[in-house]
Amino acid sequence: MSVKPAAPSASFSGPFALGTLSAPDQASFPGLVVPEGRVLDLRGALGDPALTTRRLFERWDEVLPRLGALAANGATDTAATADAWQPLDGLRVHAPVEPRQVFQSGANYRQHVIDLELAHRAPDDPRTPEAARAEIAEVMDRRAAEDLPYVFIGLPSAITGPYDDVVLPSWAEQPDWELELAVVVGKPAYRVSASEALAHVAGYTIANDLTDRATVFRRDMKAIGTDWLRSKNAPGFTPLGPWIVPAASIADPGDLRVTLKLNGETMQDESTEDMLFGIARLVSYASQTAQLLPGDLVLTGSPxxxxxxxxxxxxxxDVMDGSITGLGAQRTRCIAQGAS
Known part of the structure; x- marks a missing residue:
């Protein structure tokens, strides 16, 4: 049984957001959500019975003005389609998009990396904690100015809904949380510059990029490096959503609060301002090698x-509550594999 609020909340920035929802015993549909707590099934509104949120992003420039008009009409109850709107309460909220590709950024928050470096200092390190912190901070600043982001690939099959249970595999000895701002691609991006990159972003959502710390590095082949397949891609290890908020509704994605609470206790509470590499640089960097496709995700790292x-x-x-300014909130419960 999933843990969820009494009713999913339509709390987000701007006049509308997008989601994937379903009524009991019904197929899921792409929904236009307004802050008044109502949802419009976009399959009928846009005349496409096979429509998905990913297909919306494939037509993003064309469809965005129509979404704005539909939201304005739905908010005032003056549209001819008013009868098509339904209350959010009672609908199941799924992951808002099914991406073809997931690009994940590692070691991208300055304070996070400093904390990790300090935690793993050698026992015989002669530096005081203060001196070590200052030296590591200097390295981080130099990296942000001169180096490249660190990006790797995740699997879409790890994605689950924002209120779904997360099954902790029996082999996962050290499962950990990583709440992150996720970028949703709106049009193909290949070898775009940082100055062009944001024009390829449709919107933003919330991702919790779970990691089993015990399997990040192969015990049998330590020299080979990280094993992201095993440590990050179990089914359900990426709770996503609830909503995709259009980029135009987020004034400054480089200044959003990322907060995760575990059983009510705040564990992460940091601004995206602490990112070493901003969204434009991450999207541009990933596009230098791969072609980013509509609906793809670029996860920006964990604070x-x-x-x-x-x-x-x-x-x-355990129950995780994750929120990011203007993007809503998700709640997921951890269930040990095999537990009833």
Whole structure:
């Protein structure tokens, strides 16, 4: 049984957001959500019975003005389609999009990396904690100015809904949370510059990029490096959503509050201002190698406050509440594999 609020909240910035929803025993549909707590099934409104949120992004420049007009009409109850609107309460909220590709950024929050470096200092390090912190901070600043982002690939099959249970695999010894701002691509991007990159962004949503710390590095082949397949891509390891908020509704994605609470206790609470590489640089960098497609996700990295920092990893029954300014909130419960 999933843990969810009594009714999903339509709390987000701007006049509308997009989601994927379903009524009981009905197929899911792409929905236009307005802050008044109502939803419009876009399959009928746009005359496309096979429409999905991903297909919306494939027509983003064309369809965006129509979405704005539909939202304005729905908010005032003056549209001829008013009868097509239904209350959000009672609908199930799924992951808002099914991407073809997921690009994930690692070591992208300054304070997070500093904390990790300090936590893993050698026992015989002669520096004081203050001196070590200052030196690591200088390296981070130089990296942001001179180096390249670190981006790797995730699997769409790891994505789950924003209120769905997260099954902790029996082999995961150190499952950890990583709440992140996720960028949704709106039109193909290949070898775009940082100055062009934001024009390819349709909107933003919330992702919790879970990681089993114990399997990040292969024990049998330490020299080979990170094993992101095993540590990050179990089914349900990427709760996504609830909503995709259009980019135009977010005044400054470089200044949003990322907050995760574990069983009501705040563990992560940081601004995206702490990112080493901003959204434009991440999107541009990923596009230098791969072609980013409509509906794809670019996860921007996790701020300080992960479980390894607190010495407290996820376990059966834990409830995570994640929120980002203007994007709403998600709630997921952890269930040990095999638990009833």
């Amino acid at each position: 300080a406050g992960n479980g390894m920092h607190w010495g407290r990893l996820l376990r059966d029954g």
